[in-house]
Amino acid sequence: MGLVSYGTWKIELYAGECGINGTADGALKEARFTFPGHMVRDPVTELIYLAGKCLRKIHQWSKRINALPNTCLKDGLVHTGVLIDPTGGLVVLQKTQVLKYDLSSNNATLEVVAGNETNGAACENCTFIDALFDWLSDAKYILPTILLLVDTENNQLRLMNMTSEIVTALMSVGQGSVNDNYKRAKLLNTHCLTADETYIYVGELGPITKISYAG
Amino acid sequence: MLGNVTTLYQADPDLANASKYLVLKQHESDTSLLVPGTSSALGVISKKTGVFTIVAGNITASGYKEGA
Numbered sequence: 715m716g717l718v719s720y721g722t723w724k725i726e727l728y729a730g731e732c733g734i735n736g737t738a739d740g741a742l743k744e745a746r747f748t749f750p751g752h753m754v755r756d757p758v759t760e761l762i763y764l765a766g767k768c769l770r771k772i773h774q775w776s777k778r779i780n781a782l783p784n785t786c787l788k789d790g791l792v793h794t795g796v797l798i799d800p801t802g803g804l805v806v807l808q809k810t811q812v813l814k815y816d817l818s819s820n821n822a823t824l825e826v827v828a829g830n831e832t833n834g835a836a837c838e839n840c841t842f843i844d845a846l847f848d849w850l851s852d853a854k855y856i857l858p859t860i861l862l863l864v865d866t867e868n869n870q871l872r873l874m875n876m877t878s879e880i881v882t883a884l885m886s887v888g889q890g891s892v893n894d895n896y897k898r899a900k901l902l903n904t905h906c907l908t909a910d911e912t913y914i915y916v917g918e919l920g921p922i923t924k925i926s927y928a929g
Numbered sequence: 930m931l932g933n934v935t936t937l938y939q940a941d942p943d944l945a946n947a948s949k950y951l952v953l954k955q956h957e958s959d960t961s962l963l964v965p966g967t968s969s970a971l972g973v974i975s976k977k978t979g980v981f982t983i984v985a986g987n988i989t990a991s992g993y994k995e996g997a
Contacts, residue, residue, distance in 0.1 A: 716995075718971065723984045724997045725971075732993035752952075852952075885931070892936060899934035908953040908962065913976075915962055917953050921939045922962070922974060926932035 715747060729772070729779060737767055745779040752795045752807075752852070763804060765793035769815065784823045785815065791831070794850055800858045807850040809833070812863070812874065828874060828881060836868040838883055845881040847872075852906040856927070862914065866905050871916065885925075896925055938979045 717728035729742040736746025751765040762772040769785035772778075787793065787808065795807030799814060803822075806813040811829040816822040827842060834846025848867035856862050861874040862884065871884035885896045892900050903919035913924040954963040961973040970986035 718985065722997055723971075725985050726995050885934075892934075894934055896931040896934050901934075906953050908955050910955065910959065910976075915937065915953055915976075921936045922953065923934055924937045924976075925934050 715750065739770070739780045740778075742777045742779065751793060752797075754797050754804075756798055763796050765796040765806065767792055769793055769796060769804070769806060782815065782822075783820070795853055797853055797855070800855060805853065805861065807853055807863075809849050810847050812847075812850065812853075812861075833867065836865060836870045836872060836883055837881075840881045842874070842879045842881065851904075854907055854909055856909050856914065862907065862909070864904050864907050864916070866903070869901055869904055871901070871904065871907070871914075892921070892923070899923075899925075936979075937976070938974050938981055940981075 715727075715729040717726045718724070727743070729745050730747045731743060734746060735748040737748060738744065738746040740746075747764075747766065749766070753762055753764045755762045760774050762774065763782075764770045764772060767786060768781040770779055770781050773780075785793075785806075791808060793806055794809050797805050799805045803817045804815040805827075806815055806824060808824075810831060810833045812827045813824040814827050815824055828845045829847045829850075832846065833848040835848070837845065840846075847863070847865050849865070850863055851866040852864040854862050859876045861876065863872045863874060865872050873882050873884050875882070885899060885901075891898070894900070901916065901918055901923070904916055905919075906917040908915050909927075912926060912928045914927055916923050916925065952964070956963045956973055960977065961975050964972045964974060964981070969992070970983045970988040972981050972983045974981045
């Protein structure tokens with residue numbers, strides 16, 4: 715796990731040790747990682763949360779790295795994303811499920827919000843209970859109650875409305891050209907995204923596309 | 930309101946597999962996208978021009994090495 719200094723772009727080893735895998739907690743370089751996935755930094759607490767086999771918390775000042783209680787998954791499952799929930803706590807992606815974790819409770823567990831441990835195809839206007847996903851790679855709140863998901867194996871961008879608790883497809887993929895109206899545009903191997911006030915940026919196998927969604 | 934989909938950046942075909950592991954983050958400047966995962970390099974993509982610039986590492990050589 716490297717530390718990148720902006721401006722100078724200097725890269726230093728921050729935590730773990732090069733070439734040594736593992737899952738151990740500990741102070742920065744004592745900790746071990748195995749293919750860590752997404753990270754998110756809470757600007758209020760200045761803690762960094764890291765998705766992987768367990769959800770882990772990095773204290774930037776105490777330099778301790780610890781697994782959060784009750785977040786380590788059974789074999790074969792892995793957290794594929796983590797982000798700050800606008801209502802508090804964390805939203806966690808686990809390949810086929812969207813979960814929440816309450817950071818204010820000492821006895822918190824991962825609560826299923828949508829999907830289950832079985833992968834499945836996208837469906838239109840599914841309730842949270844009925845929705846199925848197939849490898850959730852990334853997510854971002856584009857509005858306080860609208861979570862945009864990258865459903866990679868379904869090659870789909872999907873929207874979770876946290877108020878109505880309905881999952882919809884953002885766009886019909888694969889029927890038009892690469893550069894097209896969003897209703898016809900073709901996406902391939904979508905796997906990551908970010909967004910600003912005007913565009914959603916999507917990483918695919920090869921290109922990065924942008925989808926205008928504001929104005 | 931959703932509008933058009935356009936290609937911002939097209940990876941070199943030889944790097945297509947490497948770019949599968951792109952992870953996009955908003956850069957602090959808000960004028961570019963940070964791409965920490967392009968093979969073994971760290972890059973930024975200009976949101977205005979789509980130009981991809983490597984800022985650290987080497988896109989074809991992996992390894993462990995700290996430095997500026």
